[in-house]
Amino acid sequence: MRRRISCIAGGILELRWLRLRAEVGTHAPWDEWLTGAGNRGGTVESAPSVPGSGLAELNMRRSAAPSQLLGNSAKKPRFIPPGNKNTICLEKEVEQLGPGFKVAEGKEKQQSGLGHTRALSETHGLDVSATKAVEFVGEISSMEKANGENKYKAAEVKAVNRLNTDPVHVEAPEVARCKEEQEEPDCFTKYFSVVWCKASKKKHKKWEGDAVLIAKRKSLVLKDMEGKDIGKGTGYKAKDLESLNEGQTLMIGGKEIEVMGVILAEDFKSGRCFQSGVTTSTTVPPGSSQTTMKPFCSPIRNVYKSSFKENLLKDSQSYKPRHDPNAPNSLVMPRPNPSHQQMFNKAGLPVIDVVVDPYIVNHLRPHQKEGIVFLYECVMGMRVGDRFGAILADEMGLGKTLQCISLVWTLLRQGLYGYKPVIKRVLIVTPGSLVKNWKYEFQKWLGSERIKVFPVDQDHKVEEFINSPLYSVLIISYEMLLRSFDLIQTIEFNLLICDEGHRLKNSSIKTTTALVNLSCEKRIILTGTPIQNDLQEFYALIDFVNPGILAPLSTFRKIYEEPIIQSREPSATKEEKELGERRAAELTRLTGLFILRRTQDIINKFLPPKKESILFCRPTALQLELYRKLLSSRIVKSCLQGVLENSPHLICIGALKKLCNHPCLLFKAIKEKECSGTFDEHDESNLYEGLVNVFPQDYASTTFAEADSGKLQVLAKLLTAIRELSPAERVVLVSNYTQTLNILQEMCKHYGYSYTRLDGQTPVSQRQQIVDSFNNKFSPAFIFLLSSKAGGVGLNLVGASHLILYDIDWNPATDIQAMARVWRDGQKHTVRIYRLLTTGSIEEKIYQRQISKQDISGAVVDLSKTSEHIHFSTEELRNLFILHEDSSCVTHDLLECSCMAKKDHQNPSAEMFSMYRGCQLGKNHEKPTSKKSLSMSQLMQWKHFSGQHQTLDDPFLERIKENVTFIFQNATNPVTSS
Ligand SMILES: Nc1ncnc2c1ncn2[C@@H]1O[C@H](COP(=O)(O)OP(=O)(O)OP(=O)(O)O)[C@@H](O)[C@H]1O
Ligand SMILES: [Mg+2]
Incomplete structure (x- = not known):
């Protein structure tokens, strides 16, 4: 039942929050819960008897031998x-x-x-x-x-x-x-x-x-x-x-x-x-x-x-629980407090211990056990009175799927009050490429005898689910959900799980409005990248899982959004800053009751070593010349004078990014524009004026030319090195652009590399099959070409141990998502991740922006935006439209590190490096806790060196250093040998 709070005035809202706080106050604070204090998280060894319930300890019913x-x-x-x-x-x-x-x-x-x-x-x-x-x-x-x-x-x-x-x-x-x-x-x-x-x-x-x-x-x-x-x-x-x-x-x-x-x-x-x-x-x-x-x-x-x-x-x-709550290693869900019983057990049925099936518990990591307890408490209405929603926002690869499967299996089979199972039918909505993966994970963790799930695809329609008594779980893609919504609406679901649910951040899109209308009050959003945009989107996610909890949007904006944003403005007064911080803290506290986010650090110890390298690739002469020419165009100049109507700057940014990937992409765009014959002052053709003359006379966009792109040269050498040095290992090659993937595919053909590809064009029904066969150790494919926008989320590509990010996105989340495909549970080899950036170009600027935006960690939202929505000041554009030809790494220059002057920083160990006080931007004691949200100061702690150094201790980098001007490198779980 959706409940909306009809507070319109801020004062009433505050009162509502006070009440909410009071309700919430009966539970242990969130951080306490997380750390296990207050006896709430993790395994509950001995569930307390229910005071005042008059019920004695109940005996297990099913699982006991x-x-x-x-x-x-x-x-x-x-x-x-x-x-x-x-x-x-x-x-x-x-x-x-x-x-x-x-x-x-x-x-x-x-x-x-x-x-x-x-x-x-x-x-x-x-x-x-x-x-x-x-x-x-x-x-x-x-x-x-x-x-x-x-x-x-x-x-x-x-x-x-x-x-x-x-x-x-x-x-x-x-x-x-x-x-x-x-x-x-x-x-x-x-x-x-x-x-x-x-x-x-x-x-x-x-x-x-x-x-x-x-x-x-x-x-x-x-x-x-x-x-x-x-x-x-x-x-x-x-x-x-x-x-x-x-x-x-x-x-x-x-x-x-x-x-x-x-x-x-x-x-x-x-x-x-x-x-x-x-x-x-x-x-x-x-x-x-x-x-x-x-x-x-x-x-x-x-x-x-x-x-x-x-x-x-x-x-x-x-009465006995289905599984033995006293068995070693048992995971017992918290018992309800008296007020919960009063509210949900009006019939006075016996309270039965809900115990997660030991079959699954034995596989669970500690954080996953905590996550299951958290989800259970949320959907049972034990964390916030009369609310049944949760957002599980664990970073990628922490096993959100397994946590949900454990919850679903528990609730489908067990009841808290009496034996009646808490839920009967579950709807899981997920991106198309993950529908089969969910089915696979159910099978992986529960075997094929316990539960039958129904993934909807071309051959298996919702009608079949409705007519068959065998299934209790329906798995469907967001797209298919809309198509079959009339039918879906007729089914009574008791639990709704929205995987990669950040797509519901926009409350006016069809998918969100459709799902909001389902009369299912237990709702879970899963997302590895919870808040990519602004507070309104954050609000939409919250309102989806727990309708009405934050009061109407207009009030929310006044109370939270405006003060928080205002406090971040450089011109903010001391009072504004203080108010914004307090509101943000309150919002974090309030929403923290039903949002759980753990960083990847907690599973690092279970994973093999990871080496991440940022490779600054030297642009070719053709790229430099074209770049200069683009920057001198009239359209760029007018952008710098602040003429930003019709967003001409986006056209310029697009052209520069194409050029960085490969000049042939620019050439193709020019030719296409010529053919279309349209022209206006802020049009692309204006930008391309005279550009075609820079290309060699016989230049053809269709021919693959490795020598024209600095990054492609590095890529080709890197692949050769991997092939030679680790012939059994495989590579995921990621780009945000289909056209770039076409070039990379051509390169694979040219070198005779076997490859497989997943992009927006790949039929959803084939995606899991492509992933599965690539992950199979007998797969002949050396390279997996992946469009990060199409399939970056949720995929497990542990068949590869190298991942190369060919281009960079404005939104750090997109890149982080892509990088997390390989370094995750199930990976057996040391993982190597390479990010390619064209030295001195717009790509470096985007990278800097990415990491400086992540600096706003700790705030309730990450305010970084997707490219179309970014507001650039003229100052920012000026910075963006500069080509730094004489720097081997502008990012390093920005760090004002003294190492370049000394030229003695090649290959220092991370610990040794931290001793170079001249290299530290931040103070030593400000060392960040999470490696994931990399900031400029953290970057300083990475090993970094120029490509010119005679010996690098990395055999792969050794092969490419000629084309690389600078390298940042970081190792997680390092082993002594590279
Ligand atoms: N306890 C575990 N032991 C072994 N493997 C696990 C465990 N938990 C999860 N995995 C495996 O780890 C991989 C990643 O899990 P999953 O896909 O659920 O991550 P996720 O949190 O959904 O990440 P993303 O945000 O990228 O979708 C899967 O192959 C899963 O089977
Ligand atoms: Mg997932």
């Missing part, structure tokens, strides 16, 4: 002696849904209006009226045998006898008919929901999946949730199989299973029992054995009907 139940007969699942008559009825149900089915209906009718005990006694009466407890032999429950089975049986027999004499027991006519049919003992089929794992003697079982067990006469068939046979066995005693009941374990085909509940024949036939979540919902708590007689729909609701409730609460001892 049978051995854990022994020694306390009260905790044991009840042993219900086999009832031949009943099984004959079931057989009828199976065979024809005839009399037996009627029995079920009739019984249901009888039960309604009766109390739990009475209903139970009827069931038992039906089961046992002509029998007594039987021995339980064969493979079944050998562990139970070994641990005082007799006592167990005795208790059960007693219970059964008591039930047999229950005076309220009345036989329905159908029951009598069952009794008559008792004479055919061997003929029955029963269905059970079970969990299974490979047979082992371990105390703490790790169940590997749900399954359906079919018991027919003396044989068993085990089917996974996709309906595939995963185990078979014969030679059991029919009476043992007939009497199978919840909590009992047995072996089948090398697998151990535990029975979770009985499935109606009808549910098996309709396939509903294979539907995700059904195993939980068709299973009733220990102590009740009436499942077989209940219609499928809403069994949980029936179980918790008010007539039952009291009994169940009293019987809370017999």
Whole structure:
């Protein structure tokens, strides 16, 4: 339910925040949570009992190995002696849904209006009226045998006898008919929901999946949730199989299973029992054995009907979580506080520990465990009252996907109050190139038996998801979502995950408005680059996940945006600065309750070494001449005089960037303009005037000419070096431009390098396949050509260990995104990243701007903008439109470092280098904590040297130094040898 705060005046808004603060104040502060103080983050070893709830500690229900139940007969699942008559009825149900089915209906009718005990006694009466407890032999429950089975049986027999004499027991006519049919003992089929794992003697079982067990006469068939046979066995005693009941374990085909509940024949036939979540919902708590007689729909609701409730609460001892909360390394979700219970557990159902499946927990990194707890608290409304949204903004590669998968799996299978799972259906919206990756990750972490997810593509339409009972997770691209929105709207989703969700920063785009209209209140945005633009975009993301939490936009702008922006102006007064900082701090604090961001540093220790080099490439003579000519054009001059109407400066910037990549791109643009024949004063043709004469007479844009571009020369040599020095390693080659990728592709052909390519033109359906086959170690492709704009986000390209960024984007996030594709979990080799910049050109200026903008770290937003939106002052343009021909690195010149004068800084170690006080811009103690948000002062701490030095300790750089004027280099997780 969307709730908007209708505060219009700032004062009211402040009041609202005060209230919010007060609500929030009941929780541990965010930083405390993160650091684990306040006992909130990470593994919760011993969940506190719920004060005032009147509920005792609840026992685990599903995951416990049978051995854990022994020694306390009260905790044991009840042993219900086999009832031949009943099984004959079931057989009828199976065979024809005839009399037996009627029995079920009739019984249901009888039960309604009766109390739990009475209903139970009827069931038992039906089961046992002509029998007594039987021995339980064969493979079944050998562990139970070994641990005082007799006592167990005795208790059960007693219970059964008591039930047999229950005076309220009345036989329905159908029951009598069952009794008559008792004479055919061997003929029955029963269905059970079970969990299974490979047979082992371990105390703490790790169940590997749900399954359906079919018991027919003396044989068993085990089917996974996709309906595939995963185990078979014969030679059991029919009476043992007939009497199978919840909590009992047995072996089948090398697998151990535990029975979770009985499935109606009808549910098996309709396939509903294979539907995700059904195993939980068709299973009733220990102590009740009436499942077989209940219609499928809403069994949980029936179980918790008010007539039952009291009994169940009293019987809370017999409730147990799906997984053992006390098992070593268990990840238990925080218990709700009393106010949460008051709000969300009006029925007073038992509070059950929610425990993440140990199958997945064992793979989780510490930060991922914290992330799962965080997400859980957010979507359960435990962090901010009545809000259920979260933004997981971990830096790239920290495994946001796995954290979400863990959450989804937990919520689909477990309930906090009673057994009803928290969610039933999940919608994951993601960029097209990642749809298959999500499916792959689900499989990677949960195997194929546990859950079936449905990725939408050309061949698999949303209708199929709607019509099939098998799926609980729909994965769809943003584009496809819009196309199928009418259908999507008809599905009730309980959790919405928007991967790379920063695209929702614009609240007026179709995708955002469509998603906002979905009536799903648990919403998660995943993004590695959360706020690329301004505070309004930040607001849009917040408002998407937690509608209304920040008050109306107009108020937000007055209270936050304006003071914060004002405080950053050079002309800001002391008071303005102070106000802006305080507002920013408050905004950070407030939003920090449901935004979690961890930097890549936290997984560095799990990753192999990374070496990052910024290579300043010497421009060719042709590039220099063209560059000069461009700068002397009338259009550039008018820009410098402040004539910026129609954005002529963007045309100039575009031309200079093309030239830096390769002169042929400029040549092509000139020719195209000539052909189009249009002309006006601020037009490109004005810029290109006379330029064509600078090109050689026979110049052709179609021919690949390595010698014309400084960066291309460096690239070609670098690839040759990689091929020779590390023939088994592969390269990702990134550009922001399709035309540049075409040139790089030509170069691959020229050198005979096998390559693969992913850009905006690549059909979405093929993207994951391209990525997968490249990552395969047997892939023949040496190079992966990647358009960072099209496919930079989210991809895992760990098949490569070298990544070359051929050009630079205004937005540092784009480049950081691209660079993170290779140095991530799963990478086995030392990673080498190279950024190519043309010395003295606009590329250096863009780079400087990138890193100086990242200096604004710590503020609530990174105010760097995408190129079209950047506002340039005339002063900035003047700086941008200068060519520094006589510098080997303008960026280094800016650092005012003394090393160039001394010429003795080649190859100092990072530590040694920090001793050169003359090289430090900042003070030593201001060393930044995150290497990711590189600033000018941090750059100073990188190793840096001119390409002229005689020996470089890097064999790859050694090969290219002739074409490189300067190098900055940084190593993370360095090893002693390069
Ligand atoms: N605990 C883990 N152990 C091993 N590998 C992991 C772990 N967590 C994640 N991974 C792997 O790390 C890679 C990166 O994870 P993922 O794609 O989820 O990152 P991300 O946070 O979504 O990054 P991005 O912002 O780039 O999309 C994947 O191949 C994933 O399978
Ligand atoms: Mg991702």
